Amino acid sequence: MKAVEISVTAEHINTGEQCSSDSDAVALAIMEALHPLSIDVTAEFIHFGLPGGRYSPVVTPEEVSYWVDEFDDGLPVQPFTFTLEVPDEVTAA
Secondary structure (H helix, E strand, O other), X not given: OEEEEEEEOHHHHHHOOOOOOOOXXXXXXXXXXXXXXXXXXXXXXXXEEEHHHEEEEEEOOHHHHHHHHHHHOOOXXXXXXXXXXXXXXXXXX
């Protein structure tokens, strides 16, 4: 596992889509930082797409889960930074 710092910026918030697990603000920030083949972010899990159609799930950190719920509900949210423990196979993909 590798700890990666992810920054969700105002731009991610402005361009992210509510209730869209592959293009919400957190997904856009992760895509920018790690460049996975695909991403699916929910309040429970973050699934990283890997070669060969495989996926690597990671439990969504509690602070991110709360933020995603607020974003999806249309409540005001602020940019933030969080640390995500990412499997080595994700950073090598």
